[in-house]
Amino acid sequence: MVRLLHENGVKLYSTGGTQTFIENLQIPVTAAEELTGYPSIFGGRVKTLHPAIMGGILYRRDDAGDVAQAEQYNIPAIDLVIVDLYPFEETLASGASEEDIIEKIDIGGISLIRATAKNFKDTLIVSSRSQYADIVDLLSAKSGATDLEDRRKYAGEAFAVSSHYDGAINSFFISKEAAADAALYDFQKLPSQTLRYGENPHQSATYFGDLEGIFEKLHGKELSYNNLVDVDACVSLIDEFEGANPTFAIIKHTNACGIATAATAKEAYDNALACDPVSAFGGVVITNTKVDLATAEELNKLFMEILIAPEYEDAALALLQSKKNRILLKRNEVDLPKIMFKTILNGVLVQDKDLAMETAAQFTTVTDKTPTENELKALEFAMKVCKHTKSNTIVFAKENQLLASGTGQTSRVDALRQAIDKANAFGFDLKGSVMASDAFFPFPDCVEIAHLAGITAVVQPGGSIRDKDSIAYCNANGVAMVTTGIRHFKH
Template sequence: MTASVALRRALISVSDKTGLTEFATALAARGVQILSTGGSAKALREAGLQVTDVAEITGFPEMMDGRVKTLHPAVHGGLLALRDNPDHVAAMVQHGIGGIDLLVVNLYLFEETVAKGADHDTCIENIDIGGPAMIRAAAKNHGFVTVVVDVQDYDAVLAELDAQDGATTLPFRQRQAQIAYARTAAYDAAVSTWMAEAIGEATPRRRAFAGTLAQGLRYGENPHQQAAFYVTGETRPGVASARQWQGKELSYNNINDTDAAFELVAEFDASQGPACAIIKHANPCGVAQGASALEAYRRAFDCDRTSAFGGIIALNRPLDGATAEEIVKIFTEVVIAPDADEDAKRIFAGKKNLRLLTTGGLPDSLAGGLTFRQVAGGFLAQGRDNGHVARADLRIVTERQPSEDELADLMFAWTVAKHVKSNAIVYAKDLATVGIGAGQMSRVDSTRIGRRKSEDMAQALGLDQPLTVGSAVASDAFFPFADGIEALAEAGARAVIQPGGSMRDDEVIAAANRLGLAMVLTGQRHFRH
């Protein structure tokens, strides 16, 4: 490998022509000969630059609708030849192959084509072949060749040439090679993922995925852990695609919790009214619907005011000034909503550490997709939990029938329980949570924790009894024993929704009948570990 390589000859073939003419003009001004193809060559000539067509050096015209143009020894020999190997140099001389010192390629817009919902044949035609082949060749030969695959690196190349008197250093070329291989890997991951979906292959032999750096993070869950935030390009509205209007950079935990909050609140159709979710450490500490965003927030806040301090707030409707005025009364880390009006932005502007994110829409709670979790030596992949239960799916199994109001609260509590860490118990009344027990090893413990939190809030609000009295309760999985039902009755609950499926269902149902509770079964569970 050579520490410093003078840049004399460049091959440019790009789909994204942002900044192309400016970059190529700067190269030409430094005496670099430019080779190019197709639309890139046309754009450069129109800018007044002198360009040599690749067809002139290969002796073959572009053919087969542009599928074949750079796959030729005159190109790949110029990229792969080791300039300090006498045999390679002799072969170049014998076959009239000129060295290529700089390759500038960005690939056919495959990911964008898929995102637009193009048909199968159009997606196939947007799979780049020659581009990845050249990129990999140039990156392999980074001892002599500089490769550029991202528009944002144009300035870095020019700065390097200025600093090195028209040459590039080995560390610079190594960095560019790493970026190049990551790009082709991400591209192939996108193609293979799309193809698996297109042919209905749910468990492909190899699963690949990739992300693009959105921001480096100060640390991860804890200060001793390094971390960064990568985005996949998925169009699902959320923290990855949101606009941040103010506040400090999001932390690792902020991003994780904000995603959890927005996914939860998106379960509630905005056309059916405002909803608010308050999240702390990826668990909801209050969720409510209301006649206004302000009312929804207040009711969510009254579920657990202590835990709400320093939490994440998500709304399913635009944030307005009145709601913002209420939110700033306590310390809040992040507020995320589809939009925010000018009054809300003005009010938040006085809180420099509070982050405001707007997304332009809500994620589709019924949409599919994959989620991943790493384990030692591998990772688990599963479909997103988009399970949905309608009222018609419910099976009433007790002597006592739930009232219409209780049914509404049961459905509300069931929706929230889907987003609570298992074992999950959610008490609800009048479309607001009034007690949440999360993440316990015993379902009975979750039941008791939810009740205790309700008792604490009743005392804080000056009420003479816990809000769990007269509530409806959701359990994310079945009750293995009757003791859970007995604990709910002690808390004053009147109705319960659960999946069913326990070996002791009959015992559990009998306990509900004995205690005067209404019980409905969903036949579906929502574990969230």
């Protein structure tokens, strides 16, 4: 890049090691000290924070007052700034001392990035080494010039670099406190990854764990905090279908908006998408089977954040990689922890993961009518989905396909009505379907509403002192009900 700039008659200013590098290329370069009149001071902490440099970047070329002041104080126009920030994250990951980590907090570099990006009308900022090749192509194509949209684009990327960098520093300062809150886990000994931000942009976040041990990233941008939360939900749900026929699940905000099992991967995906194609937009997709080309052609039509699979056909992978930001993960066979925790108040809650999953063999039929074989299979499927859906929840399913769910409602009746409305909205006839509930029914109202909608069998934990009311309604209306004896709240 510096050769290209030199060939286009650009005067170069630099500091420290970068200056030496340019000199070794036999390219003329002026030390920043000559411009500022000050040497690098305080152990290199102050080199570029000077009006001769910051003013040269920030003064407005179309403002007569700014131009006059620049001339008055002999401040040259600086039109292009290239910054390679101190390697803070690399130093942190190396296990360096706190003193060394602190010294890798770049002050001047961040200031140069922000100043140049702010004045993008007149200046171009190159804020990352990953941009060098594109910048060379851009300057070569335009004979060293750039237009306003070019500069606006790189200004936006510069603030993303600045935000990520500040987030990493913020995470460093709060990580010790976070680890102390969760004293059971020595986070400091785990691999760590600073995320762009947390659940919302104003929250900083760090992931402690070995993602590379679980997934091989084949394509796409970096995983975000919310991506990771959804990926965790995906993995937990799809593991219920280990060894099953091809299964696809589509997750949105940790809840399944579609899931189906079928004879082929394509059929499973088509059926999963049919459940709620609106919510599927921007979702996370996971499967327990190899993604073939026929399935990839359908997947490629959906805007999704992430696709997770154990394998991909070469042609399928090539097609799916056509979308620049789509994240493609290949899941490795790794045993995951069997405990989970969450921070609350000034402490931490730790519990076993919910690894229970009831099959037809554990169901207890409590009604006069016994579920048919097909209904039992549908009830098993519905309960797997119900277990991984936010409480209060109601799930409607038929054998091997989710039809609709009501998620995270304060009333089970509200969850039920939400599920019915969604099923109707996407053209599903609930006649002959089954219903699963994550908790017992304290009143018979849910069973009655579901029966009127068309369901023929119900699975629920049981245990209410008024179970008999729901059972009586089922008996009077020819609905089968089974209980599991196990509740699956998910808060």
